[in-house]
Amino acid sequence: MADQLTDGPQIGDTCVGCVVCVDLCPGDVLRMEGDKAVVEYADECWWCGVCRVECPVEGCVQFKFPVAMMKG
Amino acid sequence: MENVIEADVAVVGGGLAGLFVAIGAAEQGARVVVMEKARIERSGAIGGGVDHCLAYLNEGEPWDTRDGYLAFVKKAAAGAVDIAVHEKIYCDELAAAIKRMERIGCPMHDPATGTYYRTRSFGAPGAYWINFDGKNLKPLEAQEARRLGCEVLDYVSATKLFIQNKRIAGVSGYNIRTGEFVAIRCPAVVVATGATNRLYETPTGMPFNTWLCPYDTGAAQALAFDAGAELANMEYVRMTIVPKGFSAPGLNAFTGEGATFINALGEPFMTKYHKLGDRAPRNVLVHACLTEGAEGRGPLFLDCTKLPADNLHQLKTTIGTDKDTLPDYFEQKGIDIAEEPFEVEVSEGMQTGPLEVVGSGVKINSQCMSTVEGLFAAGDCADQMKVVHLALTGGYAAGRAAAQYAKRSPGDVLAAAEVAAERSRVLAPLDRRSGVHYRDIEDVLRRIMKQYVGPMRTEIGLKTAARKIERLKGELSNLKAANPHELVRGLETETLVTVGEIMAKAAQARRESRFIPYHYRLDYPEQNDAEWNGQIVVQKSNESITTEFRPFS
Numbered sequence: 001m002a003d004q005l006t007d008g009p010q011i012g013d014t015c016v017g018c019v020v021c022v023d024l025c026p027g028d029v030l031r032m033e034g035d036k037a038v039v040e041y042a043d044e045c046w047w048c049g050v051c052r053v054e055c056p057v058e059g060c061v062q063f064k065f066p067v068a069m070m071k072g
Numbered sequence: 073m074e075n076v077i078e079a080d081v082a083v084v085g086g087g088l089a090g091l092f093v094a095i096g097a098a099e100q101g102a103r104v105v106v107m108e109k110a111r112i113e114r115s116g117a118i119g120g121g122v123d124h125c126l127a128y129l130n131e132g133e134p135w136d137t138r139d140g141y142l143a144f145v146k147k148a149a150a151g152a153v154d155i156a157v158h159e160k161i162y163c164d165e166l167a168a169a170i171k172r173m174e175r176i177g178c179p180m181h182d183p184a185t186g187t188y189y190r191t192r193s194f195g196a197p198g199a200y201w202i203n204f205d206g207k208n209l210k211p212l213e214a215q216e217a218r219r220l221g222c223e224v225l226d227y228v229s230a231t232k233l234f235i236q237n238k239r240i241a242g243v244s245g246y247n248i249r250t251g252e253f254v255a256i257r258c259p260a261v262v263v264a265t266g267a268t269n270r271l272y273e274t275p276t277g278m279p280f281n282t283w284l285c286p287y288d289t290g291a292a293q294a295l296a297f298d299a300g301a302e303l304a305n306m307e308y309v310r311m312t313i314v315p316k317g318f319s320a321p322g323l324n325a326f327t328g329e330g331a332t333f334i335n336a337l338g339e340p341f342m343t344k345y346h347k348l349g350d351r352a353p354r355n356v357l358v359h360a361c362l363t364e365g366a367e368g369r370g371p372l373f374l375d376c377t378k379l380p381a382d383n384l385h386q387l388k389t390t391i392g393t394d395k396d397t398l399p400d401y402f403e404q405k406g407i408d409i410a411e412e413p414f415e416v417e418v419s420e421g422m423q424t425g426p427l428e429v430v431g432s433g434v435k436i437n438s439q440c441m442s443t444v445e446g447l448f449a450a451g452d453c454a455d456q457m458k459v460v461h462l463a464l465t466g467g468y469a470a471g472r473a474a475a476q477y478a479k480r481s482p483g484d485v486l487a488a489a490e491v492a493a494e495r496s497r498v499l500a501p502l503d504r505r506s507g508v509h510y511r512d513i514e515d516v517l518r519r520i521m522k523q524y525v526g527p528m529r530t531e532i533g534l535k536t537a538a539r540k541i542e543r544l545k546g547e548l549s550n551l552k553a554a555n556p557h558e559l560v561r562g563l564e565t566e567t568l569v570t571v572g573e574i575m576a577k578a579a580q581a582r583r584e585s586r587f588i589p590y591h592y593r594l595d596y597p598e599q600n601d602a603e604w605n606g607q608i609v610v611q612k613s614n615e616s617i618t619t620e621f622r623p624f625s
């Protein structure tokens with residue numbers, strides 16, 4: 001399951017640290033680390049897309065699906 | 073006592089249904105407090121969006137009327153639906169609910185033309201499903217609830233319902249952000265925490281890769297059961313059909329637009345199982361897929377390549393409305409639905425109603441009240457509500473009824489000692505230096521549920537499951553949590569175990585099969601309407617689970 005640790009929602013360098021995604025994630029998956037959002041519990045992500053829908057920075061949040069979902 | 077909030081109506085779960093409950097209660101003038109484990113703006117099943125709502129609209133056809141609709145429900149949901157309740161919480165509320173959606177800024181018709189885009193699927197006699205843009209329904213609902221003055225406790229997970237003199241006295245919760253424990257004293261509580269997910273092993277082995285929301289873990293069902301309320305329709309294990317590898321919704325959109333299931337031989341097969349073919353009820357579609365697989369004709373596919381351009385266009389442009397990341401998934405997997413059939417599979421199991429028109433969970437009457445005075449239920453956790461249309465109609469009705477009840481009832485004392493004891497119980501995993509991680513208990517539970525309480529059941533298997541879960545329960549008192557996040561996951565594990573045990577017991581009690589494969593007893597493989605046209609009602613008594621078959625009067 002190692003891939004799930006790095007795959008999942010991907011928060012890019014353009015993150016402005018507005019905390020919106022951290023506050024709105026329905027699963028408490030994200031955290032702030034300094035002034036950037038980070039994915040703390042990637043294997044608990046539901047892929048609902050809320051973080052991307054609400055992020056004010058176009059293209060900042062992307063998704064990378066793990067091998068378990070892509071290759072089975 | 074610290075942190076006690078006074079309210080007329082507490083709403084537990086600020087999801088799709090819960091926010092309409094809050095709106096309904098607030099419009100009656102009640103002091104409303106919403107307790108939500110995430111943030112009401114985007115929490116729960118439809119935080120990322122939603123796009124179908126079932127409705128009859130009186131546009132001319134006989135099926136498109138109240139009578140036509142009720143005839144369909146009576147036949148389709150026999151043995152699970154209480155028609156008198158359904159008429160009250162759905163039919164009597166529908167027209168107002170559609171108007172309310174417009175008023176809060178989420179119209180279901182096309183604003184340009186004023187017409188509804190309607191499709192037919194899942195055994196319906198006509199095009200009952202309105203396809204609408206509900207991408208922002210949740211924030212719009214939240215805005216309205218806040219505008220009406222509802223107090224919102226975001227990030228608070230409910231842990232217990234308190235009873236005094238056989239009536240509701242209040243509810244407690246834990247704040248994942250602040251670590252605070254809070255209690256609400258109120259004469260009426262409406263539970264609305266959705267279905268139970270993360271209960272069955274998933275095809276990918278990833279427990280949070282689920283069709284419905286994995287943060288909905290049966291809190292209402294478990295808490296209401298512990299408080300003495302009756303539950304019903306708990307024997308059914310719901311499953312659907314999803315893109316292979318991604319447990320995402322979309323089946324309604326695909327079949328509604330005319331997609332065809334094909335097997336590994338390239339043959340369409342659904343008409344073998346039902347006269348409506350690919351538009352058969354969901355349980356039939358699942359059963360057909362399981363059977364094709366078992367008989368060696370898998371893998372199975374959904375074929376959209378022959379769809380008319382308009383339908384294909386509608387599909388491609390709306391498929392991300394409810395599952396926001398499904399288009400990304402198709403793209404990363406190299407799937408173009410217009411070019412080739414894509415592989416599908418049967419999803420994980422879950423606890424939620426067996427059909428789109430009937431639920432599973434806390435047994436409610438036509439006032440949406442459970443068998444515990446002052447305790448109401450709405451949305452997917454109630455035995456007579458389910459999916460969007462009943463959350464819109466029944467949610468609002470439940471809020472109104474709870475507020476009216478609260479006006480008549482003075483409420484009861486919230487015993488300080490009981491609240492303090494609950495606080496210690498909830499926080500204990502943070503203090504344990506050694507113990508079990510929530511995930512270890514859950515993984516075992518999911519395997520037991522899949523193996524013995526899944527689509528193929530027998531008396532002996534179900535008894536085995538109940539015995540194993542009983543033993544697993546002992547581990548809950550060893551739960552260890554490193555931080556508030558893990559603590560809340562552990563609270564979820566507790567409710568999962570309770571719901572799992574209830575399902576195993578309820579499924580034992582129904583000695584026939586119904587909504588195959590959602591309750592498919594290999595030892596009683598036929599549906600037997602003469603004896604089993606009614607509900608299995610579950611209740612707690614003397615720390616054990618009792619079951620009773622009850623026909624509808």
Ligand SMILES: Cc1cc2nc3c(=O)[nH]c(=O)nc-3n(C[C@H](O)[C@H](O)[C@H](O)COP(=O)(O)OP(=O)(O)OC[C@H]3O[C@@H](n4cnc5c(N)ncnc54)[C@H](O)[C@@H]3O)c2cc1C
Binds near residue numbers: 087
């Ligand atoms: C992606 C997706 C798309 C869907 N699309 C459609 C569709 O197009 N048409 C349709 O009819 N149906 C659809 N459904 C089903 C429908 O969305 C649900 O049936 C509906 O949302 C149920 O409403 P609910 O309020 O009962 O549950 P939810 O909306 O899930 O709300 C439950 C709320 O309770 C909160 N909660 C859970 N536990 C606790 C606790 N212990 N304490 C406090 N709060 C808690 C959750 O965070 C959540 O906010 C879809 C489901 C999904 C997942």
Ligand code: SF4
Binds near residue numbers: 048
């Ligand atoms: S996709 Fe949803 S669950 Fe996953 S991190 Fe984003 S908001 Fe949270």
Ligand code: SF4
Binds near residue numbers: 014021022036055060
């Ligand atoms: S919403 Fe976007 S910009 Fe704001 S913290 Fe999250 S990733 Fe960064």
